[in-house]
Amino acid sequence: MHWINWAIVVGWLAFVFVDGIRRSRGTSRLEGYFLGNRSLPWWAVGLSVMATQLSAVTMIGTTGQGATDGMRFVQFYFGLPVAMLILGVTIVPFLMRAKVYTAYEFLERRFDAKTRSLTAFLFLLSRGLSCGTIIAAPAVVFSTLFGWSMWASVAFIGVPTVIYTMIGGVQAVAWADVKQMVLVVGALTAVVVVLLMRIPVSPVDALRVAGATGRLHIFDFHFTLHETYTFWSGLIGGTFLMLSYFGTDQSQVQRYLTAKSVDEARSSHLISAYWKIPLQALVLLVGVLVFVYYCFVMPPLYWNPAQAEAVRAKSPAAFATLEREHAAAWTGRSRGMNALVASPHGADAGALRDARDAQRRTDQVHADALAEAEKATGQPPKDVNYIIPYFVLHELPIGLTGLFIAAVIAAAMSAVAGELASLSSATVIDFYKRWVRAEATDTHYLRVSRVATASWGVFACIVATFAISLGSLIEVVNRFGSFFYGSILGVFFLAMIRRASATGAFVGLLAGMGAVGAVSYGAPQVSYLWHNVVGVVTVLVVGLAMSAASPAPPERVSA
Amino acid sequence: MSGPPDLTSRSAGAAAGDDVRYPSFKVLACKVLGLEMVVLLLLWLLQRTFTV
Numbered sequence: 082m083h084w085i086n087w088a089i090v091v092g093w094l095a096f097v098f099v100d101g102i103r104r105s106r107g108t109s110r111l112e113g114y115f116l117g118n119r120s121l122p123w124w125a126v127g128l129s130v131m132a133t134q135l136s137a138v139t140m141i142g143t144t145g146q147g148a149t150d151g152m153r154f155v156q157f158y159f160g161l162p163v164a165m166l167i168l169g170v171t172i173v174p175f176l177m178r179a180k181v182y183t184a185y186e187f188l189e190r191r192f193d194a195k196t197r198s199l200t201a202f203l204f205l206l207s208r209g210l211s212c213g214t215i216i217a218a219p220a221v222v223f224s225t226l227f228g229w230s231m232w233a234s235v236a237f238i239g240v241p242t243v244i245y246t247m248i249g250g251v252q253a254v255a256w257a258d259v260k261q262m263v264l265v266v267g268a269l270t271a272v273v274v275v276l277l278m279r280i281p282v283s284p285v286d287a288l289r290v291a292g293a294t295g296r297l298h299i300f301d302f303h304f305t306l307h308e309t310y311t312f313w314s315g316l317i318g319g320t321f322l323m324l325s326y327f328g329t330d331q332s333q334v335q336r337y338l339t340a341k342s343v344d345e346a347r348s349s350h351l352i353s354a355y356w357k358i359p360l361q362a363l364v365l366l367v368g369v370l371v372f373v374y375y376c377f378v379m380p381p382l383y384w385n386p387a388q389a390e391a392v393r394a395k396s397p398a399a400f401a402t403l404e405r406e407h408a409a410a411w412t413g414r415s416r417g418m419n420a421l422v423a424s425p426h427g428a429d430a431g432a433l434r435d436a437r438d439a440q441r442r443t444d445q446v447h448a449d450a451l452a453e454a455e456k457a458t459g460q461p462p463k464d465v466n467y468i469i470p471y472f473v474l475h476e477l478p479i480g481l482t483g484l485f486i487a488a489v490i491a492a493a494m495s496a497v498a499g500e501l502a503s504l505s506s507a508t509v510i511d512f513y514k515r516w517v518r519a520e521a522t523d524t525h526y527l528r529v530s531r532v533a534t535a536s537w538g539v540f541a542c543i544v545a546t547f548a549i550s551l552g553s554l555i556e557v558v559n560r561f562g563s564f565f566y567g568s569i570l571g572v573f574f575l576a577m578i579r580r581a582s583a584t585g586a587f588v589g590l591l592a593g594m595g596a597v598g599a600v601s602y603g604a605p606q607v608s609y610l611w612h613n614v615v616g617v618v619t620v621l622v623v624g625l626a627m628s629a630a631s632p633a634p635p636e637r638v639s640a
Numbered sequence: 641m642s643g644p645p646d647l648t649s650r651s652a653g654a655a656a657g658d659d660v661r662y663p664s665f666k667v668l669a670c671k672v673l674g675l676e677m678v679v680l681l682l683l684w685l686l687q688r689t690f691t692v
Contacts, residue, residue: 155683162676166669292690299687347665354672358679433692 082227082474082482089483090490094241097260097494101245101253110523114250114530115182115506116339121252123345125259127352130327130336131360132258132492133499134353135265137219139364140489145465147368151296153310155365157610158358160319164327165354167320169347172328172573177343182510184334184573191576192583194515196590200572201511203565204331205504209537212500213544219493220545222470225387235545242494243538246501247531251339254498261491268488269363271481272473276370279476280377286422287373293421293433294376294440296369309608318610325570325613327353332503371472376418378476382407384467388454395457403450410446414439497541505534563609564601567616568593574617575624582628589624593617 108114121129146154181187185204189197220234229237245253280287291297301311308314327333327350340346382404383389393400417432417439424432451462473485509530518525572590575581596619597612 152683159676159680162672166672169665169668288686288690292687293692295691297687297690299683347668351668351672355675358676362679362683 082486083479085479086483086486089480090487093264093487094490097257097491098241098245100260101249101257103249104253104256105249108250108252109527111182111526111530113252114527115335115502115510117250117252117255119339120341121255121339123340123348124352125255126336126340126345126349128262129255129258129495129499130333130349131353131356132262132265132495133332133336134357134496135262135360135492136215136496137489137493138215140265140269140492141219141222141466141469143361143364144368144371145468147296147365148372148468149368149465151291151294152299152362152365152369153301155299155358155361156301156310156312156315157319158323158361159312159315160317160321161323161357162354163316164320164323165350167324168328169350171577173337173346173350174343175577176334176338177340177346181338183331183507184329185331185507185511188572188576188586189515192572192586196572196583196587197511198515199587199590200329200565200569201331201507203569204507207565208330208332208500208504209540210544212497212504212537212541214548215493215496215500216541216545217548218466219489221548222466225385225467226470226474231546235542238490238493239497239538239542239545242497243501243535243542246498247534247538250530251335251502251506254495254502255336255339257498258495261488261495264484264491265488266360266363268481268485269367272367272477272485273363273370275477275481276367276374280370280374282377282422287370289422290373290376290418290436291369293418293436294372296372306611307606307608309610314608314610318608318614321567321570321613321617322610325566325617329566329569329573330503331507332499335503335506336499368469371468374472374476377415379408379411379415381471382450383454384464384471385454385462386467388458388462388464391457392450392453396453399453403446403453406446407443407450410439410443414443501534501537501541504537505530508533508537563612564594564597565590565616567597567613568620569616570613571617571620571624574621575628578625580628581624582631584631585624585626585628586620588627589620589622592623593620 110118112118143154176184176187179187179190181190183201185197185201188200216235216239220231220238223229223237224231224234227234245257277284277287282290288297301308302313303311304313305311306314309318337346337349340349381389382400383392389400392403414436417436421429421432421436447464451464454462454464473482477485509526513529513533514521514526568590571593572586575586575589593616597616600607600612600615601609
């Protein structure tokens with residue numbers, strides 16, 4: 082990569098790092114460190130919430146998904162605005178008025194210590210490991226592209242993030258997130274502009290090519306529990322997933338607890354409600370336009386250079402054959418797409434049929450190439466994550482390449498920083514302060530909090546470094562995580578029902594997790610988006626039934 | 641002519657000394673759902689226009 086691009090990347094990292102440390106002023110007390118003294122403006126909180134969700138996986142993986150699968154993934158987010166509105170009148174005012182540090186602290190005030198500790202433990206378990214995977218995804222790509230060791234790639238992203246989060250607390254995280262969001266949106270917009278300028282057909286014809294190959298097939302109104310990306314799965318299942326994520330996950334709850342008031346917390350949430358779907362559509366559109374670009378410019382046989390090297394070294398004859406087939410298929414596709422855009426209104430039936438046939442041939446050659454790569458490396462190929470990095474490194478002008486790489490690192494940093502701050506707060510508030518040392522000075526708790534942040538950071542970096550060999554373990558933990566997300570949401574809903582008892586909530590939580598586990602293993606074809614619905618409904622039904630059978634709860638919280 | 645915007649004075653959760661006036665939640669909800677409808681309509685038009 083050109084030195085100017087490196088200068089931009091390093092300059093951005095240094096800027097975020099120094100500014101993050103500067104923000105440590107005002108964090109001499111625990112409330113400042115974990116909640117920014119409950120004084121952040123709504124727009125900063127809202128941008129921070131969006132930045133925490135937008136990880137490097139979005140920048141690399143989701144754009145790649147747009148190139149290979151089109152824009153239908155955007156349906157996943159259709160429930161988000163509805164969820165934000167429901168949270169605005171339910172969980173947000175409850176937690177804000179309870180003046181808690183963590184979402185789980187609220188559950189002890191309303192129910193009991195065991196419900197709080199179990200939910201906090203489940204959060205630490207799943208988030209601790211997922212934090213590692215957030216670093217690992219871009220680190221694997223960087224190590225392949227730049228020839229770095231995995232340790233160096235992880236350190237490049239992880240070390241500055243851990244240091245500024247440890248020193249500056251949530252205030253540093255939130256303000257860094259604001260800057261990261263501006264950079265990410267700016268970089269994505271710039272890439273779209275460059276693509277529109279460099280694709281050798283008009284923007285309308287580019288969209289015709291994308292439409293002819295199914296990349297603009299966005300809506301699927303088919304109702305099925307087996308598909309994740311349909312209108313109904315996104316709207317109904319997505320609403321419950323977003324309710325769980327934004328309402329009960331400490332990495333999100335901690336953000337809006339930094340707001341000045343209930344109104345500001347609600348307003349911060351509505352930023353996501355307004356902008357998440359358009360932003361996600363923009364991310365996918367980048368991928369779609371990259372696909373169109375490579376319909377007219379010859380792409381490599383493999384986007385991942387390591388896979389190309391592995392196949393070339395193991396079976397040079399097969400590699401040469403694949404390269405010939407790839408070149409022939411691409412030539413046919415390019416000819417087909419040119420004929421399509423030259424036809425009247427791009428809708429000539431013959432041209433359309435030829436273009437689609439050419440696309441199918443190209444897909445078949447690519448599938449054969451990936452099968453060969455799997456044989457050569459012994460691992461399932463992940464070529465899709467290298468599409469956008471390849472385009473960025475080979476096609477973008479100097480400066481913009483650096484800007485995009487900086488945006489990928491920025492996205493990873495903001496997601497990781499948000500996770501670390503929330504892991505630290507749950508560790509200190511829900512375990513250390515609750516079970517180990519209930520009375521101590523703020524200085525003591527602050528010191529413990531910084532140690533907790535650093536420890537989680539080191540743990541995340543270790544998980545990231547060994548992510549490939551830990552792959553199956555992480556998958557198990559992620560699957561386990563999907564068991565309890567909806568169930569925890571059910572417990573929070575129970576907390577708002579006056580007659581619900583502590584025993585009802587705890588038994589309901591266990592029953593909800595058991596029900597989701599049974600669905601997950603008994604009917605694996607059911608999309609995980611519906612697991613949250615199963616969890617919430619089971620917790621509410623079992624929790625209310627148990628509460629009816631047990632004595633009325635004492636009044637603990639007036640919210 | 642439209643009337644004045646539907647504003648409430650500080651809600652119970654607003655910070656002391658905070659004079660910012662926020663639109664009522666009903667107004668915000670209408671805006672959010674309205675914008676979502678517009679975005680979905682635009683995406684549907686994109687699909688309908690270019691997917692043959």
